[in-house]
Amino acid sequence: MTAxxxxxxDDDKDVLKAARLALGKQSALIEACESPQDxxxxxxxxxxxxxxxxxxFAPGERSGAEGLDALALIRQTHPHLSVILMxxxxxxxxxxxxxxxxxxxxxxxxxxxxALTAAVAKAAELTRTRRATxxxxxxxxxxxxxxxxxxxxxxxxxxxxAAALGLTRPALYRRMAQYGL
Amino acid sequence: MGxxxxxxxxGFALGVAxxxxxxxxxxxxxxxxxVTWGFFATALVLAGVAVLVGLDLVRSASSADRILAQFIxxxxxxxxxxxxxxxxxxxxxxxxxxxxxxxIGRSRAERQRRIDYLQTLADTVSASLFVVSPxxxxxxxxxxxxxxxxxDGIAGLGPEAAGRLRALPAGAREILRLSNGTAMLASxxxxxxxxxxxxxxxxxxxxxxxxxAVELKAWQDLARILSHEMMNSLTPICSLAESSxxxxxxxxxxxxxxxEALEVIVRRSHGLMSFVDRYRTVADLPPPQLEPVEPRALVxxxxxxxxxxxxxxxxxxxxxxxxxxxxxxAADPELLEQAVINLLKNALDAVQDRPEARLGLTCAGDAxxxxxxxxxxxxxxxxxxxxxxFVPFFTRKAGGSGIGLSLxxxxxxxxxxxxxxxxxxxxxxxxxxxxxxxAAG
Numbered sequence: 001m002t003a004x005x006x007x008x009x010d011d012d013k014d015v016l017k018a019a020r021l022a023l024g025k026q027s028a029l030i031e032a033c034e035s036p037q038d039x040x041x042x043x044x045x046x047x048x049x050x051x052x053x054x055x056x057f058a059p060g061e062r063s064g065a066e067g068l069d070a071l072a073l074i075r076q077t078h079p080h081l082s083v084i085l086m087x088x089x090x091x092x093x094x095x096x097x098x099x100x101x102x103x104x105x106x107x108x109x110x111x112x113x114x115a116l117t118a119a120v121a122k123a124a125e126l127t128r129t130r131r132a133t134x135x136x137x138x139x140x141x142x143x144x145x146x147x148x149x150x151x152x153x154x155x156x157x158x159x160x161x162a163a164a165l166g167l168t169r170p171a172l173y174r175r176m177a178q179y180g181l
Numbered sequence: 182m183g184x185x186x187x188x189x190x191x192g193f194a195l196g197v198a199x200x201x202x203x204x205x206x207x208x209x210x211x212x213x214x215x216v217t218w219g220f221f222a223t224a225l226v227l228a229g230v231a232v233l234v235g236l237d238l239v240r241s242a243s244s245a246d247r248i249l250a251q252f253i254x255x256x257x258x259x260x261x262x263x264x265x266x267x268x269x270x271x272x273x274x275x276x277x278x279x280x281x282x283x284x285i286g287r288s289r290a291e292r293q294r295r296i297d298y299l300q301t302l303a304d305t306v307s308a309s310l311f312v313v314s315p316x317x318x319x320x321x322x323x324x325x326x327x328x329x330x331x332x333d334g335i336a337g338l339g340p341e342a343a344g345r346l347r348a349l350p351a352g353a354r355e356i357l358r359l360s361n362g363t364a365m366l367a368s369x370x371x372x373x374x375x376x377x378x379x380x381x382x383x384x385x386x387x388x389x390x391x392x393x394a395v396e397l398k399a400w401q402d403l404a405r406i407l408s409h410e411m412m413n414s415l416t417p418i419c420s421l422a423e424s425s426x427x428x429x430x431x432x433x434x435x436x437x438x439x440x441e442a443l444e445v446i447v448r449r450s451h452g453l454m455s456f457v458d459r460y461r462t463v464a465d466l467p468p469p470q471l472e473p474v475e476p477r478a479l480v481x482x483x484x485x486x487x488x489x490x491x492x493x494x495x496x497x498x499x500x501x502x503x504x505x506x507x508x509x510x511a512a513d514p515e516l517l518e519q520a521v522i523n524l525l526k527n528a529l530d531a532v533q534d535r536p537e538a539r540l541g542l543t544c545a546g547d548a549x550x551x552x553x554x555x556x557x558x559x560x561x562x563x564x565x566x567x568x569x570x571f572v573p574f575f576t577r578k579a580g581g582s583g584i585g586l587s588l589x590x591x592x593x594x595x596x597x598x599x600x601x602x603x604x605x606x607x608x609x610x611x612x613x614x615x616x617x618x619x620a621a622g
Contacts, residue, residue, distance in 0.1 A: 014416075
């Protein structure tokens, strides 16, 4: 298992410290974010594998609206990034709502370290799978565009386009069929 | 109808006249026949007829008496009983009697309709109503009362509740716990019935449902906040304790890291303890030691404590003592001061970082109440915020205890007073601490 980069959102510094210690071995990096306002900037700074999100991370806030807002922001700007919700016991229905809105998992506070590390490992794996799928899609798309361009440059001459692309004619034909060109 | 009285009147008078003339003629005839001709047998027959006509006259005259008697009976009798109309021969009298009886009948029906209306109204009211005479006898109950106690009257409430209810003076309001556990609000009022003397109206209203709901909601809110607060503190404690265990199992434990973890565990454990202590402050408020408190002295003390603090934070502070607020109030000076200072601290936090921040204290009132208002020109409270503001331990401030306002309210309640919120004319929030002048109870 490769080490994951984790962003923890909680307004309680001690919770951040506890998460850091509990996830120490597993994580390449743990960053903390104490305010929802900083979230967007922090996510832009570097690529994270998992976000641990407290559902109520403003003083006096218990509705969970802040958590759901933050979840929506992450889902919108970083659709592949797995989010684990953290909630106290009373917030299970809120966590279910969060799962419906695209969270990967949730842990109850106070958490057992084992449960937390397992959830983080699974979520990090999910992020990597999603990203890999996206990259595959991206490679296919690049190839399709390159072939289309080569064909356009050479006026639809398959032999010349194949030579320019460094492919054999049959290989180019196969790919043209695959991309519907 | 129009010609009947005239015809009737003529009929009776004519009848009397004819009978009188007839009797006179018959008596004269009898005497004449007897004296002149000596026909005694004929005279006897004539005299007999005269007697019969006389008897008929008496009968006819006495029927007027009978009609009058029936009229009086009709007045006394309940309902629509009345003499038959159109007594032959008594046109004007019987017409007048008819008119009188018609009018009486109408007003009687009207009165009955009103009584039915009021009875229906009393039976529709959900509160149980009893009218009690001075000797404690239930004279009247509405439907709700019948349903509540059955035929037993107030005794049906059970001996204890019935005893307390009977002992309630007029004008009292009290929550009664019935033998089956339901709570009812009893309110009494006195009234006097003309000619029947003093009566007491007792109203019993079911309040348990509403009260229970409010109480339950308060408990749920409190339980949610307590568990949230405790779980939040326990999160780092549990996790760091586990991590420390794991660290200690390593061949070369990182003592610095373990030390830091323990430091947090100790700090948060103490935090939990002081949290429970704060809970106790609200839950076990000492009973107030009442003594006369001069509002002027209270304002001066609060000015010294809070005025300087406000100004040092660049917040304008003003206090005012209205003439209506000058009279002394029976209160616990320390608790009262604490309640006011809590409100002022909240106001100070509310105006933090606002331009031209202002807050203040106004003491006003009347003969019955002292009203201490703490206002600010901060953002004020939305209805949702207001609902949560009085829940113990609810806070929007980082590091806030969330007991300031609920403690102030506890103190107000302990003095038989209350705290009310209103939007301040200055633009922000205003909390009014309202204390009865006589706080006994």
